[in-house]
Amino acid sequence: MELIKDGKRIDGRSFDELRPIKIEAGVLKRADGSAYVEWGGNKVLAAVYGPREAQPRHIQNPTKAIVSCRYNMAAFSVSDRKRQGPDRRSVEISKIVSEALDRVIFTEQFPRATIDVYMEVLQADAGTRCTCLTAASVALADAGIPMRDFVSACAVGKVDGQIVLDLGKEEDNLGEADLPIAIMPRTGEILLLQMDGHLTMEEFNKAVTLGMNACMKIYEMQKEALMKKYTGD
Amino acid sequence: MKKRLVLPGEMIGTSEEFLPGEGTFEENGKIFSKNVGTLEINEKERTVNVKTVNPPVVLKTGDIVVGTIRDVKSMMAIVDIEKAVGKNRRITGESTGAIHISKIASGYVKDVGSECRMNDIIRAKVIQTEPSLQLSMVGPEFGVLRAVCEKCRMPLEKDGNKLFCKHCERTETRKIANDYGTAEQKL
Numbered sequence: 001m002e003l004i005k006d007g008k009r010i011d012g013r014s015f016d017e018l019r020p021i022k023i024e025a026g027v028l029k030r031a032d033g034s035a036y037v038e039w040g041g042n043k044v045l046a047a048v049y050g051p052r053e054a055q056p057r058h059i060q061n062p063t064k065a066i067v068s069c070r071y072n073m074a075a076f077s078v079s080d081r082k083r084q085g086p087d088r089r090s091v092e093i094s095k096i097v098s099e100a101l102d103r104v105i106f107t108e109q110f111p112r113a114t115i116d117v118y119m120e121v122l123q124a125d126a127g128t129r130c131t132c133l134t135a136a137s138v139a140l141a142d143a144g145i146p147m148r149d150f151v152s153a154c155a156v157g158k159v160d161g162q163i164v165l166d167l168g169k170e171e172d173n174l175g176e177a178d179l180p181i182a183i184m185p186r187t188g189e190i191l192l193l194q195m196d197g198h199l200t201m202e203e204f205n206k207a208v209t210l211g212m213n214a215c216m217k218i219y220e221m222q223k224e225a226l227m228k229k230y231t232g233d
Numbered sequence: 234m235k236k237r238l239v240l241p242g243e244m245i246g247t248s249e250e251f252l253p254g255e256g257t258f259e260e261n262g263k264i265f266s267k268n269v270g271t272l273e274i275n276e277k278e279r280t281v282n283v284k285t286v287n288p289p290v291v292l293k294t295g296d297i298v299v300g301t302i303r304d305v306k307s308m309m310a311i312v313d314i315e316k317a318v319g320k321n322r323r324i325t326g327e328s329t330g331a332i333h334i335s336k337i338a339s340g341y342v343k344d345v346g347s348e349c350r351m352n353d354i355i356r357a358k359v360i361q362t363e364p365s366l367q368l369s370m371v372g373p374e375f376g377v378l379r380a381v382c383e384k385c386r387m388p389l390e391k392d393g394n395k396l397f398c399k400h401c402e403r404t405e406t407r408k409i410a411n412d413y414g415t416a417e418q419k420l
Binding site for chain 2: 052113143148184223226
């Protein structure tokens with residue numbers, strides 16, 4: 001399959017173009033904080049509960065709060081029905097998302113507590129871990145949890161020898177590399193960086209720069225979504 | 234007092250200008266917001282605070298809480314705290330508190346079991362948070378809000394300063410709050 005044609009990608013985007021993104025804060029009534037993100041074909045719902053007392057008690061940390069995340073893909077989120085429950089992939093994503101969020105939250109303010117973040121992928125279309133992090137960050141801010149900064153995430157990849165931003169489904173499946181990045185936009189600190197596939201050093205540097213710039217755009221959208229909720233009502 | 238909506242990580246000012254207050258943090262001589270909230274500048278004390286709409290509930294001394302008696306010991310009662318009165322969110326951190334025998338009523342209490350029993354719903358005041366959560370039921374507004382008969386498990390009714398079970402015509406003693414049986418709406 002030809003993924004790049006006349007300088008355009010398969011879905012008509014240019015190399016450094018994001019898919020259309022919609023972020024909404026405070027969508028769930030019963031959660032302490034929540035967010036809904038539509039990112040191209042991805043649809044993700046994030047809910048934050050807590051800080052609340054960690055149970056069972058032996059998991060409590062007397063000096064800081066635990067950030068426990070659950071990334072889950074709905075059975076209907078992909079074209080072939082996904083078998084329900086946690087699998088290798090979702091356990092990994094839950095872990096790395098927890099670690100990224102742990103870095104921005106002032107966990108030492110809530111000893112013995114846990115901050116639970118639930119991310120449900122309702123529709124998947126490549127780049128769900130970035131979508132989830134973006135949603136989780138907005139939901140945490142909505143929950144009034146003290147944070148150093150937002151977390152903005154975006155994927156970069158290599159398709160047909162070209163470094164392209166925000167891979168789509170076909171590009172992700174058939175491309176040569178995928179590199180999700182999450183940063184703290186204020187300081188530029190990298191919170192998450194994974195790579196599958198191969199990139200040369202030059203390609204890697206180019207990809208990281210491209211991804212970081214895209215994260216800044218995501219950051220603006222996250223701020224806008226919260227501004228809209230908190231000035232609207 | 235000026236008001237403005239700020240977001241986490243947003244720079245509010247420098248350390249030379251203000252003292253970082255609630256909801257803010259200082260990093261490399263700059264002050265940033267921790268939360269989504271309205272910025273409040275106290276010109277008199279030169280402090281900046283960020284007030285959030287619905288912040289997490291961290292118990293502090295003087296807070297009024299509602300809970301269930303989980304265990305009655307010879308010197309104290311153990312309470313599972315359900316919520317802080319007037320807050321919509323559940324409490325953060327430790328949710329079990331203790332009421333020492335001396336903090337159950339204003340007078341002398343010989344036996345904890347005569348003032349509160351397991352599964353009673355009580356209202357109490359936080360008198361200590363560190364190193365352990367201590368509560369007090371001293372005061373007319375504090376005490377048992379709802380209790381059930383030990384024999385038949387039907388709700389007890391207030392009868393003077395005692396509780397009465399209509400079903401088995403028994404009387405039980407408790408440290409009763411002044412609004413026993415009618416407190417549900419106020420929580």
